[in-house]
Amino acid sequence: MSNRRNFIKAASGVAVATALGFGLLGAAQAADPLKVGFVYISPIGDAGWTYQHDQGRLQMEKALGDKVATKYIENVPEGADAERVIRELASSGYNLIYATSFGYMNYVERVAKQFPNVTLMHATGYKTGKNFGNYNARFYEGRYLNGVVAGKMSKSNVLGYVAAFPIPEVVMGINAFARGARSVNPDAEVRVIWVNSWYDPGKEREATLTLISQGADMLTHHTDSTAVVQAAEEKGVNAFSYHSDMSKYGAKAQLSGTTHQWGKFYTDTTQSVLDGTWKPASTWGGIKEGMIEIVPLNSSVPADVKALVDKLEGDMRAGTFHPFAGPVVDQDGKTRVAAGEVISDEDLSHMKYFVEGVASKLRQN
Amino acid sequence: MEQSLITSMLFATLVAGTPLIIVALGELITEKAGVLNLGAEGTMAMGAVAAFAATHYTGNPYLGVLAGMAAGALMSLLFGLLTLTLMANQVASGLALTIFGVGLSAFVGKPFESLTLPAVPAIRIPLLADIPLLGPALFNQQSLVYFSWALLGGVIWFLYKSRAGLILRAVGESPSSAHSIGYSVIGIRYLATTFGGAMAGIGGAFLSVFYTPLWVEGMVSGRGWIALALVVFATWRPLRVMAGAYLFGGVMISQLFIQGSGLQIEVPSQLLSALPYLATIFVLVLISRNQQTIRLNSPMSLGQPYRPDA
16 A cells, blocks of 8 residues: 555656646756766776776766766676667767777767767777767876886886786787886886786786796786785785775785876866867877876885986976887887887887887787 | 795696685585586675675684685575475576676675785695695695695595485486485485585685685686586596696696796787686596496486476
């Protein structure tokens, strides 16, 4: 009985609300918040790629207040499901959608064509359209700075890198880290273990322990869990986190890290959609744009290293220093970027070779 | 670093193989009673989160293991209720249990995501641990590694040397015969299923409390499925389950060591990552290819529901 009563109550509530809604239609439309949808590849968790995007969402929500109403859908696999989820958001009034994984690209493109009035933003892809833009972060800038610290601090000169897949995005980060380390320590070498998974804490841990037992005393990772930093802490060596600050998992071990900061970008982009000034673009921002930050150096890092990192960071912010400014020599001794030149964004995003300083071999496909 | 390479590789191999052995031996007992429980992945996830939570609140990793065990047993009781009492399809129920367990563990595990546990110190066995090369790898291990060995001994003794094991096998081979001589097929299957679930829970506890002392959603990463496959490829024989688990762990660790050594190898890393799976299947199929032993060891009534009054 009480169910029915509740139903009646709810139904009349809806009726009143609808009536009110119609009555206030004119006013309501002006105050209607922009509905912004986020599609995440993995659970938000406490650290990592998706966590950083969600932090960005929260910052944007805070900055824009009741002008926006956001919603996120987590754990959406890169497949036909993604298209369904994105289309559902688009058809239920979400006029701005951020899709935050590379594999969503073709689905985003398809939905963008079907819903010309919806603005779609795709992270880490390369396609654009009339209502479809993409964005990514120059995380290699942070990697370079981490590499400088690693090169300075390493006693064994062996730096370990736990990496997910041999794709340009990951290779670029390894190269930046190696170049940073080599710039201050010509004996440093980077050893890479591919775990062929974005996310497998057990395997990431095994890879870390393997690298440590082979002499690595500085570790970093391009995978999503906190296992690498945690294992380094346990074994008393140092680590550089990726995506998020992981000092909670390795207060002593973590010397620094490279983090993604999407808050300002999401706020600005959403504001431009609100203002009607949005234009399709490919945004690739780094330290200068505030999209990449390094984790403040651990207090165990000496002042001279900190001064060097601060200077380089300042130069990057000023645009006077590029981690891949020539000469860039690959591990076979071939010059890829001549002295005096700077690598193009195009070459950077198709990077398929290891630079000198990386001990592991990259198979050319 | 003062440890030799072989020692550290062996050490890592044992650690990587341990959760597989515990889960696979539990599943082996379940399957020997004729019940096919495909829910290991979800059961492990529940065991992992329960163990993590209990260890976090009590500070005692062994209470954590108990909690993981209890969570795993509860999961398998749910499975038993569906398939043994309500006669639901075992394959479908097992798959559902996996999806349910993975999802529920993520849900109840939310508050624990940002926490870590202190590493559990290894237990050193005096004298034995002093054996050069092997000692530090074999006898300076986590307690659950020793437990997996004890479990293997226990399972072999139970299945082949004890009367209870004989009854269990009879239930798996011919439930109607076992029933007709007065054994409760459903009761025995409940016990076997619960044991399997409890072991899967311990396997999960090993991951979240001992292996990588943290809880994150999806941390089981397919190990439940590998354990299930091991049981089949080892043709339901406990020793081969262990051999398969260590082989899998060993090949995985070796490929990591090869990659980390900086050796100039011209093998794509994707192939290296697939190697543990390929090698394990290849070797187990090779040693177990005798049709007669397969027929002798696979439980005849596996996956088939049994209705005592029919």
